[in-house]
């Protein structure tokens with residue numbers, strides 16, 4: 001275990017073999033991340049929905065940072081107040097209900113665009129040649145999906161690079177300030193489109209969906225396509241059996257704070273302890289049922305799960321009709337943050 005750096009483990013190539021072969025006892029405490037690490041899928045399954053654990057309260061952390069360093073983080077603090085993940089108890093129930101009603105109203109609009117969006121953005125898979133899947137296909141496609149989900153003009157979040165990263169605890173102050181600036185301008189874009197009469201809730205919910213959807217979707221599509229193309233060698237796309245659920249996830253782990261003390265596998269977990277539950281471990285179990293846990297479980301289960309799976313199925317049904325081969329020429333994981341698993345580069349060659 002000492003050989004792994006658990007800050008970067010989620011994007012380390014060696015993780016695949018680790019998940020496939022490991023037989024050692026988890027959880028264990030990692031001094032570098034100061035968290036309990038849980039990588040065994042059956043342990044993860046038992047802990048993800050536990051009521052003895054709660055997501056961290058990010059807004060409180062930012063208020064403290066703001067006071068300590070006299071920096072304005074008001075855009076981030078306000079955004080956190082619309083993200084259900086950042087609340088507990090009754091406040092969470094209210095926030096989740098609001099987010100769920102908003103998404104229900106957008107769901108059909110997004111779903112009816114899936115065939116057209118997929119065909120347009122993935123058209124390079126239909127021609128012989130080389131291309132970079134992330135920048136040429138997945139990133140523009142996901143930006144468009146996010147605009148549709150949030151109900152804002154397509155193209156209006158073009159410069160949005162940091163939105164989903166606001167959950168990264170490893171960021172330095174400069175990066176946190178850059179995120180605050182980005183969230184503030186994103187807010188302005190949304191307000192300018194909705195008009196001055198828009199309520200705080202109408203703006204905040206759209207902002208929350210840009211934050212929650214962007215990197216998880218890019219990571220899921222990029223990592224899953226990489227895995228499938230790599231493991232199918234020289235097969236034509238028509239010959240590949242694509243799984244119904246994505247084989248990899250962009251959300252490699254969730255982090256929790258212990259709120260009620262408990263004992264698990266003879267280890268005492270105390271209030272305030274941090275626990276990092278590696279959802280990406282479910283990829284090694286190779287079943288749709290297990291991989292549905294990529295979307296969390298319990299009170300904070302992902303509200304975007306059905307839509308994310310529909311988007312994945314749109315991609316796979318489009319690719320599975322192309323009688324060409326697509327092989328990976330190069331892949332590099334993103335290293336600019338410590339919360340998502342997502343390719344920075346995925347170059348493929350398409351040929352007969």
Ligand code: HEM
Pocket residue numbers: 055083084085086096099103149209212213214216217220249250251254255279294295296297299300301302303304305307308
């Ligand atoms: C493949 C893509 C996605 C993955 C793997 C994913 C994964 C997750 C996970 C693991 C959680 C729980 C986090 C935790 O418990 O700490 C979560 C929460 C959430 N996700 Fe997703 N997500 C994805 C896409 C989306 C999309 C596209 C949306 C919106 C349309 C969305 C909306 C939400 C919301 C609202 C929550 C918070 C639920 C709550 O706290 O009650 N997700 N997601």
